[in-house]
Amino acid sequence: MGWPLLLENLQVKRGGKLVLAVPRLELGAGEIMAVLGPNGAGKSTLLLTVAGILCPSQGSIRAGEMVWGPGRDPYQWRQAVTLVFQEALLVSGTVLDNVTLGLKFRGLSAREREQLAGPWLERLGLTELARRRVQDLSGGEAQRVALARALVLKPQVLLLDEPFAAVDAPTRSRLLRELRLLLKETGITTLFITHDFRELPLLADRGLVLLQGQMAQVGTVRELAERPASEAIARFFGVENLWPTGGSLPGLKELPPGLGAIPARCVRILGAKPAVAGESWLWPGKVKYVEEHWDGVYYCLLCEGLEVWGWADNQLRLQLGEQAWAVINKKQLHYIETRNSLNFLSDQEGLPG
Template sequence: MAEALLSLHGIRVRYDEPTVLEVDSLAVYPGEVLAVMGPNGAGKSTLLRLMGLLQQPTQGKIYFHDREVSPTDGLSIRRRMASVFQEPLLLNASVYDNAALGLKLRGLDGRTIEQRINPWLTRLGIEHLASRQARSLSGGEAQRTSLVRALALDPELLLLDEPFSPLDPPTREGLLLDLERILRETGITTVFVTHDRDEAFMLGDRVAVLIAGKIHQVGAAAEVFLRPVNEAVAHFVGIDTKLSGVVETVNEGWAQVRFNGGCVEVCGDFQAGEHLLLCLRPEDITLGAPDKDFESSARNRLIAKLVKIIPWGAHYRAELACGDNRLVALITRPSFLELKLHEGDDAVASFKATAVHVIKRK
């Protein structure tokens, strides 16, 4: 594997007695976007401050280009990084002057600064705002200004601390799309912290899931979202259907698992008597009316009661009860309206055996 640009080893952060962050190993590699995802209070901002050398760990080591960072190295290495925070930190000055601030502090002349700033103003769509005062900007315009200031520094490492969270949905979506394009085109190594799984999946080449101060899983974005390693990660990445069951029979790579509500077939090598957690994403469950035949290649069909129907953008989110278990399905509006199902009705929930992600219980 390539040399890590920045890596953390044996990190512990304690305030008084409680350990608020415990990271045994984490690295970001040149050219990748590492999305650090977790709920509020998980320790994401603390982790980003460590990676930005703005805070010292209580215990552990940080390496930059495989060289251990010492307290005296901090300033020189920080000059090779740039950060964008949740709240734009702008001076009472023009957009151009705010964007140029970092370059001015590094002693560049006006002509060079102009050559560095203007292309980024254009790429982020705010060249027409160059002379506008920062206090008159919208939230999205202010955050774009912060991004120009950071990107114009040509950093080796870009650190983004939930930069989209204060923005309204249309503004957030537009900025996300622009940033995704810029990161792909430039290959800037980036650590992006977010509590939003859609943002993490969209921007991250790899995703690290941080819960209660600990890294639970690191891997390719699709791997983390489709194959979480434990129940905590499964819950956070949006797997709403989780069935606890016991393997009854096995047969050449297939297993039948009984849970309180029925039986399910799954793929994999298991032993009779094993305790499993069966995970299903809502988009992998198809609904049908119990009194109608519908074509499906799915091996698994469960009768469940439709408990709640919630409009969900272009879909309906259907919550169902099957025994003591809760199933959640995401159905397109046309498909759901065609079914003519209502809350309180029985429905058939079907899904393929290959759609079930299995976590072995310890």
């Protein structure tokens, strides 16, 4: 089982400018946490600091009984924490040469290295490739080699910087699911960076959203998607429906100034008004957009000037301009105070990595 990880009062400065501030972040032993945010949010800075490559300007990071921070030698810390970069960064030689490279640096004999590497080669489906030259590997195979090289060192904390970004989407999804099973089996505490919120349920227990170098929200996949703390987080997670409160539509007119947020998958589109609303509001509107999918139809209705996105089953076939009804679940409409709405920095204004 990996060690619990605790970051307290952490600040990182580059060129005298504060680029990352983490008041407190705690991971339980064996927990997998995703770090999300737009470019320049501070994700890479966080990972490099936890890895012991960047030294924080103040604060501390604790893993088990070990502590990393200003004035401390990072050598022992780096023995317990392993970082896997987005690029596999393999050296010339065979798969086995690469998987055992860290063990070689630690002074183990060739026989000891091969014995320790064997189980990880098998777990990651690399046994048959052990003698293959790394230049002959596919992108997915190369990244599995990089993971095996990290895991054979038995780290207490594993850091992953978008490890499968270079492979195609179906392969990436499969590898993330396989990696989650492996990490849960071994109990290694893990932080991983992703730009894609859709990767959260495939790998993470919780997610941390960074915006402008600040912790914006920490929560489960569902909490982040259905209860975003700000407009910026809602937009990052692809929440399609963000409506200004007020007006005459039920549910919005009762709220104070701010935004009402609800993902499209939580909005049902009907062709006829149901007899009973139950725990929902019913909004009449006209069909503005239709998009057919294999598992349903994605609609946009125009309801009193507001675009309302939702889903219907494949039996419903509405045409543009037709009357329809949006069913808004009262428990799933989330209120966001506008004072909590952070705007994304532009690429020019963004903080470093």
